[in-house]
Amino acid sequence: MEETKVVTGAWELSTFKFNVEGRGLQLMLKHMKDRKLMGIKCHQCGTVYLPGPFYCRKCHIKIDEPAEVSDHGQVMTFTIGYADVRGNPLDEPRIAPIVKLDGCDSWIMGVMQGCAPEDVHVGMRVKVQWAEETTGSLQDMQYFVPE
Amino acid sequence: MVELMRNVGIIGIGYTPVFVSKRKDVSIAEMISEAVDAGLKNTGLKPEDIDAYVFGNMATFEGVNLPHLWAAEHMRAVGKPIMRFATGGTIGMAAFHGAYYHVASGMADIAMAVTYEKHSEGDAQVGLMGIITPEVMAMLASGIDVTGQSGMGAIGGGSAGGISFQASSYLHRSGAGIEHIDAIAAMERRNAAKNPYAHLKDPEATAEKIAQTPMVSWPIRFGHICPTTDGATVCIVASEEKAAKIADKVAWVLGVANCASDATTANLIESQITDPAEQLPAIIASKKACERAGIEDPKKEIDYVEIYNGFAHQTLMYLEKIGMCEVGEAHKLLEAGELEMSGRCPVNASGGVVSTNSIGTSALNRVTECALQIMGQAGEHQVEKEVHKAMAHGWGGLMQYCTITILGDKPKKL
């Protein structure tokens, strides 16, 4: 017989404090209330990021020029989840696309509804489904739907 | 361009006797000592001959914070310099580079890279959770539904969920199909059956059999995913002068390089998502390593490749990234049988990471397998062609870090 000792423990999430009140995220959240996506553009190479970072990934310089990004875009890659993190089957397969919004160079990850898993494909046009009531949280972008 | 300071060669390799799901008979430190003993035995070296140790394993996976200190005694390293690397999937090769730098710089004449993972004593998913905790915290703080049911928090299922975005992008952009991922996975499981140090072995593996395994996260099936393995690997490197005195056969280090990029997946808050199949670090690092090794065209000059493929599509994808073929060509080489042990471009004769993944060792095993092929000591999984130059690739981090090592059968002209 194999003897196993089990030590149980809890992970106190509240002990972690991560500062994410970044300029780019704040800018984005502020405008999401009006169903508008505001990113940040690098004045040197023109790359547009959403949410905007502090510095350009390519030029390594500080950036701060606001740039509006469309809530329409196209699927760049996607997966269809059949199992959860423990390998248990999901009740419904979950479509998760990564989308390049028009006017933006970074890609954004989300979930998709209103489409059968077998119909999703790279290059597919999609748009953001906004929440009925927007509150200035990332939850305002509920999911993507086919355009 | 910085030239090599002095030549360094691999003079010895040590593996634990087996790589399996659970080694309940030994502790972490005891398991490590098995590989260290094997390395010393294979070279005839004594503990006092080793000038420095570089240790590698993944933080958090076993819940042990300082295994390099726990194991110091067991690896005969008490009183010696020890360094530890924890760079994710690339750990093993990062540790190897550390040992290489020790000797190349003249700080040591003989150095040992010691790597291990004992997954059965921990929970890799909890470890991976530790890696993405800052991301998840940031998502929670921003009001994102991290279960992925709504909002922009579509975190897939663990590592496989993350990697499926890469696989799907690769398929679309290379023209390969899932059937090619099935076929490469089957080839590597068959190769693994010939490697005594492999974990998942199936001499009868076929693409059709792999295709019957359940879909986890499209296009990744269960049969495309690496196991979690217990095992340890060591690699001993020496200066040219010492190597000449100690070893009959040496695999010489011709060039090393590493590179990091943005996080490529899940990094929603800092807006770092680019194409997860682009893998710019692999392109940059392989170019740099080739330049250092004096290789102009890897397609023509590299005889053998070991790819870090936690997931089967990565063998095909990285062959393209590191310059062993053109983009969109890897699956055609596979179809033509050229990636087999008997082929023109043999890859992962060891069975690859998809067959054996004790994470800390996985990237080092790519190097040691290349060394065995060069020294003609790979046994049953020795490839048919002569191997003069070989390339080992490591991948991991938060999916965006790459290491490359190029070995040769002759030392570089300095």
Ligand SMILES: [Zn+2]
């Ligand atoms: Zn820029």
